Amino acid sequence: MTSSAERDMTASLSMLDDFLAYTLALARPAANETHGSCAGGVRWAWLADGVLSMEPAVLTADTRSVLASAGVHGDETAPIELLSCLVRDIACGEAALTCRLLVILGNVDAMREACRYRDDDLNRLFSGRHLQLPHSHEAPRAAALEQAAVQFFASASRQPGARWHIDMHTAIRASAFERFALLPHTGRPISRAMFEWLGHARISAVLLHTAKGNTYSHFTAHTCGAEACTLELGKVRPFGQNDLTRFAGANEGLRDLLAGTKRRGEAELPRAFTVIxxxxxxxxxxxxxxxxxxxxxxxxxxxxxxxxxxxxxxxxxxxxxxxxxxxxxxxxxxxxxxxxxxxxxxxxxxxx
Known part of the structure; x- marks a missing residue:
């Protein structure tokens, strides 16, 4: 006879094996199949279209919480594919998870239509700016993603370095630095842990904002107290046309963060540029x-x-x-x- 744990794992595989395809199809689990467990006792829960939480079997008071997002711009496909592969690998036990994880695929409607956004740039609508554009197609999604982040971090440890948000993008154009990061302005000292993680993720340059913005990483940094960054990891390509090996540094860096491991040796810290x-x-x-x-x-x-x-x-x-x-x-x-x-x-x- 099949155990309930085995039934939970079987029910989850269709979603977790290809979370991207599941999301693009606008598939939704039945009411009794919105959560379950997978390899290593990892617990998962489908929260909304493109929103999935995963937790290790054992949590402690200082367990790290990481929000990993991609697709806030619907045509920036490579990071979306990386996150879908990450979900699959955690589900089957090929990637370790020692922290709380919230996976978000941002602008699902734009992803389905292979466009950047429908009405307004979703990554300019956070920190409540969506309230100024109530008729925008993107406004409800911005509000929903804000709520998802607030609810996720409400249960997170308040220890320094316990809250992270990695928001992954690709650029429209070429860059003197193919992989670079943007750090939101918070008024707090700049985190060495973040800079070191960016170095291990093979990020070449960091752009430092000097004023509050309306991006998703600004929102989580200010409202949720997260160590937050926006990553620009290459150029926009259609789904299926990405060479994901070009994104290996960020992929390995994120997986190391989730596994709680560090690579040996010191990575070269990125160059820093400040907005003037x-x-x-x-x-x-x-x-x-x-x-x-x-x-x-x-x-x-x-x-x-x-x-x-x-x-x-x-x-x-x-x-x-x-x-x-x-x-x-x-x-x-x-x-x-x-x-x-x-x-x-x-x-x-x-x-x-």
Whole structure:
């Protein structure tokens, strides 16, 4: 006779074997099949479309809690595929799990339509900004993902370093640093543990925000007290066309974090760049005076005119400034580029 544990494991396999396909199909478990157990006694629970929790058999008061998200932009497929593979490997015992894990596939509707978003950039709608756009297709999803994070971290340890959020993306364009991270501004000292983890994940550069934003990682850092980062791991590709070996560093780094293991040897810490300004599109007359395919982190010399829009001008003020996320097609009022300067020496000396 089949035991109840065996029945739980069998019921979970169709979902956990390919969580991405299950989510894209808008499949939902029956009311009595929303939770169960899998290899190693790991407990899982389907919470909503694209939202899955997994916990080790044994929890302690200081067990780490990690939110791993991807697909906040629906066309950034490689990290979504990595998370789906991670769920499968935990479920069958090929990947270790020693912490609480919340897996989130962000903009499911955009993923299904192979687009970045339907109405509005989901990664600009957090920290309550979705309330300003109540008719946006993305607004309810932003509210739901905020709630999922708050509920997950409500049960998390408050010990330093016990709360993490890794939000994985891919970039629209090429970059001088193929893999880089963005850290939200929190007012707290910059975490050495995060920088070291980024180094082990083979992240080459870190962009440090200097003002609060409306991204998912800003939300979890401010509202949930998480060590949070946004990772940019390569270029946008359709599902099935990604060379996942190019993402091995981040994949191995995330799996090490979840397993509670560290690689031997010291990794080279990433270079640090600090935001000093942004280029804002003020009207449809906006002009971004760079090549359409300019790479992220391209340097520009002092006195270079980079943008104009009526009376507005952006002229480089420092000896060298680098342009990140240039995008002249955003809606008026939104950011058309970030300007950063290198601050590696000072940043690394201030890590705690």
């Amino acid at each position: 300004d942004q280029i804002t599109k003020q009207s449809d007359a906006f002009e971004l005076l760079v090549a359409a395919d300019v790479a992220n982190f391209t340097p520009f010399a002092k006195d270079t005119l980079l943008a104009r829009d009526g009376d507005y001008r952006y002229v480089v003020q420092h000896d060298e400034e680098r342009l990140v996320f240039p995008n002249a097609t955003v809606k008026p009022g939104l950011r058309a580029g970030l300007m950063v300067i290198e601050t590696t020496r000072g940043t690394l000396s201030s890590l705690v």
